[in-house]
Amino acid sequence: MSTTVILEDIELNNNFHSRSNNGKHDDVTTQIQNPQIDLQSFEESDAIAELNNNVNNNDDISFEDTLDDPKSYPDGGFKAYLTLFGCFLGLIVNLGLINSIGAVQSYVSNNILQNYTQSTISWIFSIYLSLAYAGGIFSGPIFDRYGTLYLLISSGGFIFIGLMGAAQSNKIYQFILSFIALGLGNGIGMAPLVSVISHFFFNKRGVCTGIATSGGSVGGLMFPLMLRKLYVSVGYVWALRILGFTCLGCMISSVLLVKERFRRINKKSTIEVEINTLDKLKSEVLEFIKIKDIKFVFVILGGFFAEFSLVLIVTYFANYAIAQGLSESESLLLLTIWNAVGIAGRWLPGLASDYFGRFNVNVVMLIMYTLSILVLLLPFGHNHKILYAFAVLGGISSGCILTLLPACLSQITRTDQLGKRYGLLNFYLSLANLFGIPIAAAILDTNYNNLIIFIGCLSIAGLVFWTAARVSIVGVKLNVKV
Structure with missing residues (x-):
């Protein structure tokens, strides 16, 4: 024997x-x-x-x-906080561009591609946003195994190329190609920048994830303000070029600062690899198609619908404001306010989640977000003061959607598999962006109120599935930290 x-x-x-x-x-x-x-x-x-x-x-x-x-876990220390700062700088670019894409979309729609319908133009930005999320299905597992360095270098390079290309574009196919490069850059960089925080922090994971992802709000605040001024002073071409160099500087800093704490490297013989390749491929395909963990399924569905509603708001809020009589400059100011208050909307829920539970805080914030759409924006959106009020309330309450999603995911996922699961989740979110934005554009061609109702229904669905995720963990008990 x-x-x-x-x-x-x-x-x-x-x-x-x-x-x-x-x-x-x-x-x-x-x-x-x-x-x-x-x-x-x-x-x-x-x-x-x-x-x-x-x-x-x-x-x-x-x-x-x-x-x-x-x-x-160190839960602090010089290298941990240095990595956190690097993630913050990287997410200024990766999430900041997503949050401020409406500033580019509104200018391109009204000044360069004004002869095209909204439905046609929407494909540019739907492809971009879908790639920005879908890339995580590749970058997540690569991060788990090999770390951050080459992923962040590639991310910064693609983002810079995409923005330089968009600056020179004046036809639909040119914009599509440029935003494909931009989307690839976002998709490669987002998963490692969010996941690496969980390598260093356990008890402070919620607040530190909030601090890092608040970089998205800083970028969403800074980029529309910058573009608003540069469109007038130097024109569209140099406005995007300056944006490109700004993003490049942030990504170089992120590459230098962000380091993983551990990585996994499989050491198997060649014979072993050949024998197990087919079985491993079958296993990965089944894992992709059939997810057995019901908690993970509910998190995917909750994140899908909540993120879907948020992307549509961020993409079309500026155009909606213009349709209500605001100037293009004022519409960009609304996006600026949205992202400015979003800094607090990311950091404060993250801090609260470490004390009261990440799923608990997420559900409460989503209730507030849904009410701001259906009770404030839908019936009173024609009032300019209400638009500013919605920018404040919606910006604060929506901050949890991107901040608490990875924090909640880390609560039901082993740390060495977090990159893989976060990438898989983002792939499903990318489907909403690929097909959802053209659908929303088609709705937009008929009536803006119909679009707001659609966005409100999406936020309700997100709330329902996030609540189901919480129930699947602890049942219907209310006084439980989860």
């Missing part, structure tokens, strides 16, 4: 430890780059030493299980 023993090597700051595992896990090398403890002081850390002892002495505990032990 023979016994097969598989060894798993764990690298912690260049110190190797081995333990036996009776065939329960694949042969994996996990590399850890501890953000707080250098090589000299590594053995002086009681928390890490205890963690290593637990891993080495207990055959039933895998290293992946320890990743969700709060004691294994």
Whole structure:
């Protein structure tokens, strides 16, 4: 009788430890780059030493299980906060461009492609937004395995090329090609920038995710203001070029600052890889099509509908305001207000979620967001003062949609699989952007109120599924932190 023993090597700051595992896990090398403890002081850390002892002495505990032990996280320190700042700068670009795309869309629609219908023009931005989310299905698993460096370099390069191309475009196909490059850049960069925060923070994960994603509101605040002034002073071409160089500077800073804390590298023999390739491919296809975790299904559906409604608001809010009699400059100011208050709308719910529960806070904020659409914007949107009030309330309440989604996902996902799951979730969100914006544009050609009703229905659906996700975790109990 023979016994097969598989060894798993764990690298912690260049110190190797081995333990036996009776065939329960694949042969994996996990590399850890501890953000707080250098090589000299590594053995002086009681928390890490205890963690290593637990891993080495207990055959039933895998290293992946320890990743969700709060004691294994620094939850602060110079390198952790440096990475957080790098994520903030990167998301100024990646989320900021998404939040301010209406400033480009309204100018292009009214000044360059004015002879085309809204439905035709909408395909430019629907393709862009779908790629901005779909790219995560590739960049997420790549991040889990290889880290952030090459992903962020590629992201910055594609974004710069896309903006330079858009600056020179004056025909539909040219804009489509330019925004394809821009969307690829966003899609490559977003998943690692959001997921890497969970490498460093556990108890502070909600507030730190909120701080990082508030970069999207800063970008959404800064870019429309900048474009509003540059359109008049230097024209469209140089306005987008200046935007491109600004984004490039932020992405270079992000590349230099953002570092992952651990990565997974499979070390299998060539024969083993050949034998298991087909089975692995089948497994990944089934995992993509058939998701067995009902909590994850509800999070996907909740995120899908809530994000869908938010994208339509951000894309068409400026045009809606112009249709109500506001000038183009005033419509851009509304987007600026939306994103300015969105900074607080991302940070404060994130902070509250660490104390009251991420799913709890998300559901409350989505109730507020839905009411602002159906009770404020729909019946009173023709009033200019109401538009400014909606920009404030909607901007604050919608901040949770992008901020708390990854925080909630991390609560039901193992940390070493977060990039993969976040990328998969974003792929499904991309479908809403690809087909939803042209559908919304077709509705828009008939009546703006019909579009607002459609957006309100989407937000209700998002609220229902997020509530279902919470119920699937703890049932109908209200006084539970989840």
